Amino acid sequence: MSKLYVVGTPIGNLEDFSPRAVRILSECDFIAAEDTRVTLKLLNHFGIKKPMVSYFEHNIRESGEKVIAEILSGKSCALVTDAGMPAISDPGEDLVRQCHEKGIAVESVPGPCAFATALALSGIPSGRFTFEGFLSVNKPGRAQHLDSLRNEARTMIFYEAPHKLAATLKDMNKVFGNREIAIVRELTKIHEQVIKTTLDEAVRLYGDGGLKGEMVLILKGKEESLAEEELTLEDAIELAKKSIESGMSTSEAAKNAAKLTGFKKGDIYKSLL
Ligand code: SAM
Numbered sequence: 001m002s003k004l005y006v007v008g009t010p011i012g013n014l015e016d017f018s019p020r021a022v023r024i025l026s027e028c029d030f031i032a033a034e035d036t037r038v039t040l041k042l043l044n045h046f047g048i049k050k051p052m053v054s055y056f057e058h059n060i061r062e063s064g065e066k067v068i069a070e071i072l073s074g075k076s077c078a079l080v081t082d083a084g085m086p087a088i089s090d091p092g093e094d095l096v097r098q099c100h101e102k103g104i105a106v107e108s109v110p111g112p113c114a115f116a117t118a119l120a121l122s123g124i125p126s127g128r129f130t131f132e133g134f135l136s137v138n139k140p141g142r143a144q145h146l147d148s149l150r151n152e153a154r155t156m157i158f159y160e161a162p163h164k165l166a167a168t169l170k171d172m173n174k175v176f177g178n179r180e181i182a183i184v185r186e187l188t189k190i191h192e193q194v195i196k197t198t199l200d201e202a203v204r205l206y207g208d209g210g211l212k213g214e215m216v217l218i219l220k221g222k223e224e225s226l227a228e229e230e231l232t233l234e235d236a237i238e239l240a241k242k243s244i245e246s247g248m249s250t251s252e253a254a255k256n257a258a259k260l261t262g263f264k265k266g267d268i269y270k271s272l273l
Pocket of ligand 1: 081159160161
């Protein structure tokens, strides 16, 4: 039936490919693959023979149009990438959006996804998190990205390439200071490893490179600020009084306490007088 299947593929261990994924790849009319050579290995392993078209970052428009035309002519297509879920730091988002716009059915065939697996293994709070994908290679873009996360309280998840890890850890250390981080490597492979450490220690250990393999970085969010705790105006005044005792002017102390607690500077100042 005319449809797009979004199929997750293993991120290292071929045993993670589900029986349903094998069936869908065997039954669909054709496969749109990020790299047809990589997908051919997967197909050979599971004894699947299927026509493939390449659908990757640099031919998204032309190839996407052809894939859509084929589906509209009545064919079913399975979209795969080299590893993991399509559309997650991988091609797919555009094709899925176009299918929705054209009324083409899109069906999920979920498989492994590196960021969700790494988060689950990290032991870092997973209740609320933000997925940041890859940092830009361009220095200003990268600095801006990290800076925008300076006050992020949720756990942050980054994809990273091994040759850029050292620079990334140093940049993160500058922006976030010393925080808990998990470097989750080689998921589902022989050398799978969760390195639980801090940014200071990570820079000391890996700031000159040396760590290899595929990896996900799970960075703990900023500790709750004073402003986010249940504070009263009296707490704010107490805070300001302590600052005055340590030499701050009344006005400065009120301003500082206001910044930290969220109460109005004027209210704190009046109470101090
Ligand atoms: N679409 C994929 C997914 O669902 O996770 C992600 C593709 S992205 C181009 C590749 C990045 O995912 C790698 O640079 C690495 O950060 C992460 N990754 C993929 N496989 C991994 C593995 N086995 N262990 C750790 N990280 C992995």
